[in-house]
Amino acid sequence: NAAGLWAREVGRMVGLELPVLAMEHMYLITEDMPEVIDFNKTTGKELMHCVDFDGEIYLRQERQGMLMGTYEKACRPWSPLTTPWDFGHELLAEDIERITPELEVGFRHFPAFNNAGIKKIINGPFTFSPDGNPLVGPVRGLRNYWSACAVMAGFSQGGGVGLALANWMIYGDPGFDVFAMDVSRYGDYATLAYTNAKVRENYARRFSIRYPNEELPAARPLLTTPIYDKLKDAGGVFGAYYGLEQALWFAPKGEVDQFSWRRSNDFDVVGAEAKAVRESVGLMETSGFAKYSVKGSGAEAFLDKLLTCRIPAIGRMTLAPMLKHDGKLIGDFTLAKLGEGDFLLIGSGIAEAYHMRWFESLLPKDGSVELQALGLSLLGLSIAGPNSRKLLQKLTHQDLSTAEFPFMTIRRMDIGMAPAIVGRVSYTGDLGYEIWMRPEHQRYIFDLLMQEGAEFDIRLFGLRALNALRLDKSYGSWSREYRPLYGPLEAGLNRFVALSKEADFIGKAAAAKEKAEGGTLRLRTFILSARDADVIGDEPIYHNGAVCGWVTSGGYAHGSGLSVAVGYVPKGIADETQGWSIELLGELLPAQLQAEPLFDGDGARMRA
Incomplete structure (x- = not known):
């Protein structure tokens, strides 16, 4: 399904409602501009592309003139319910008044436009998903049905989409981590109305930089649990993950999130929540995890092949990494054996459809395994x-x-x-x-x-306090530390890979090779000399002044009173104790390798 504006209609042919919506988009093209001609002659180059975040406009050279486009606040969906089959990519009616506020800023910021003639105004539809990324990959439950939809910027995204799909179809794997554009990142909650609300929000914020603690309000709340109102009454500030409202922190009366790149007004409150856990007892909701029931006479053999761990005894649990055939991590779970042929698997909530697609592709054909995503049941x-x-x-x-x-x-x-x-x-x-x-x-x-x-003195705590507490232990998380980019040895999960078990689990040969050869990376924890901000992910890690790795996640570990960064570095220097630094908000800060967990290093309290 690469049907573009007709992606919904082609999806509906097989009972699929894809979360995609077309938006009207306008831009203007000027007559030839002396400034452009002069720049071209002087430099021998075209003018560079430009994005003006304040004006929410973009510019590029168009022949010897300029193009100015905008993602306006007063955006308008095009044909929100169905796409006419007889639409032939005609241009839509101009509506220059709708984008006037943005154009006024553009003309003020780029004065040469004031002297240029407007040759043409273009208004046409193009498609978006709720988060603006493409919808790519095999569709769960439909044999050999593939999606290549919501490709908003065809020239810039098309090559990557094509490469991922080609690899996927030929080799069974996209060849790199494409979860951010995987069609499976959305579940059944992404209805037509949900998509309409989120696409309009995304379009209107196209050039708005999102703060790390900013939660976007459109199409919310949608999925809630029976205690949502109780958590809200207690000051709960929520984020939405896979459509479900989950408490991030519990604000004092009258407080709301103040968005910032630096530590915000939640800092002390989150610290108090974490302190309550470490000193007495805290309570949080965990409904956002994905839960799977695996039952039947073939359940144990199925899980033994699917997961790297040894199958636990009845009444026991174990951590359970899951690998692709190339030995890279495709999931991390807790596996519990409730009875003979009765298992409960707990994993990342945002990856439920992603993992169900994988599970179902590997189910035995004899009906010996009954697999169910339990969701909010x-x-x-x-x-x-x-x-x-x-x-x-x-x-x-x-x-x-x-x-x-x-x-x-x-x-x-x-x-x-x-x-x-x-x-x-x-x-x-x-x-x-x-x-x-x-x-x-x-x-x-x-x-x-x-x-x-x-x-x-029990206290409620949210996901931000949980992040602070897991950093105390250097625990990793799915889509951050654990991704299809890394092997289990590199990610520090090798102790849960039972190479000696009889089952030939998926990725076993590749995991054995990684163990023998050592891989190329190592996941490490660093203590950062931060003052009023903490890493969030993707910051560069330096060793002796040279960039060598990247941060996957981090934050302030309130229990230990330290700023923590977790990330990958080359294995050859992974145990060096000196020479580390991490760039944070444009400043290079000293960092110290933390070899042991900051809290309960030997696990005595956890096991007490």
């Missing part, structure tokens, strides 16, 4: 901190002592009157428990935990 809460066991023990008759319920144990149990699945594990790196329940029980369990947790 299974919701979660997590409690963590030194008093988390005391709190949970008040709510169940089962013995939660380490002897009876050790680290990485999972069991069905009642919490108060409600049935649940409880696992002793926490992404905070502290003593903690994940509690999974049906939607109708979530409010009850939440209220019970908050009520009984008052004795321990």
Whole structure:
């Protein structure tokens, strides 16, 4: 499906509603300009392309004149429900008044335009996805159906889209990490109305730089859980991930996010949330994780081939990397065995459709495996901190002592009157428990935990505090540290790759080769001498003054009181203790290699 303006119609032929919408887009072309002609003669070059973020316009040379275009705030979708089959790429009616505010800024910033004649005004439709990136790749559930849609900038994006698809079709893999343009990054929540709202927002912000703590409001809230109102009443500030509202932090009354590249007004509050976890007990919602049920007589053999880990015993969990055939990471999960032929797999929420496509392509044809993405039919809460066991023990008759319920144990149990699945594990790196329940029980369990947790000064915490806490432990995350660019040895996950197990899991030969040869990179943690800002990802890492690596994620580890950066560097220098620095907001800052986790380095507290 490379049908451009008709992508929706071609998708609907097979029952597929693609999240794509065409927008009217206008630009003007001037007559020949003396300034352009003179520049060309003097330099022998064309004028460079230009984007003016303040004016939200772009410029480029067009013959011996100039083109000025804009992504205006007063944007207009074109044919939002259906695309006429008889549309022949005609131009649309001009509506210069709609883009006048942007043009006025452009003419003010580039005075030569004031003396130029306008030769032509162009208005035509072109397509966008909700986030502005293409929709590329095989479509889950449709055999040999491929998408190459929403390619907004054909000349600049077409080559990459074509290469990815060619590799994918011929070799079964795009050849590089294309998740940002993978059609599977959207789920069923991306309806026609959702797409309309998000595309208009994206178009109107095309030249607006998004701050790292900025959450965009269009098409929200859409997916919520039964405790959404309770979290909101408690000051919850939310972000939307895979359509679901998830609490980022809990603001004092009257506070809202103040967008910034530097530490913002959430800094002290997030620190207090993290401190509550480390000192007593905190509670957060975990419904945003992807949950998969894998059942049947062939479930264990299927998972043994799919994942690199050893299959745990009944009532136990393990970390479970997943590789492509070339040995690169395609997922990281927690695998739990609830019973014979009964498994629960927990992974990244934003990758649910992405992973389901992979799982389903590998299912045995004999019907021996029943695979289901549980979505919002299974919701979660997590409690963590030194008093988390005391709190949970008040709510169940089962013995939660380490002897009876050790680290990485999972069991069905009642919490108060409600049935649940409880696992002793926490992404905070502290003593903690994940509690999974049906939607109708979530409010009850939440209220019970908050009520009984008052004795321990229980505090709600959000995803920003969770990020701070996982940095204390140097834990990686999907789409940051764990991507199809890296092997498990490079990513520090090699201890969960059971090369000696009998099953010939996908990527086993490549993982064995990586182990033998050592790969090329290593994931490392650094302490940064930062003052009022922290890394967010993609900052360059230097060693002895030369760029050698890149940051994958980071932030302020409030529990340790340090600014942390996690990233990849060449294996040959990965254990050097001196000479490191990281560029942050244009400033080169000293960095120190942190070989051990900042918190609970030997895992004693987590396993206590």
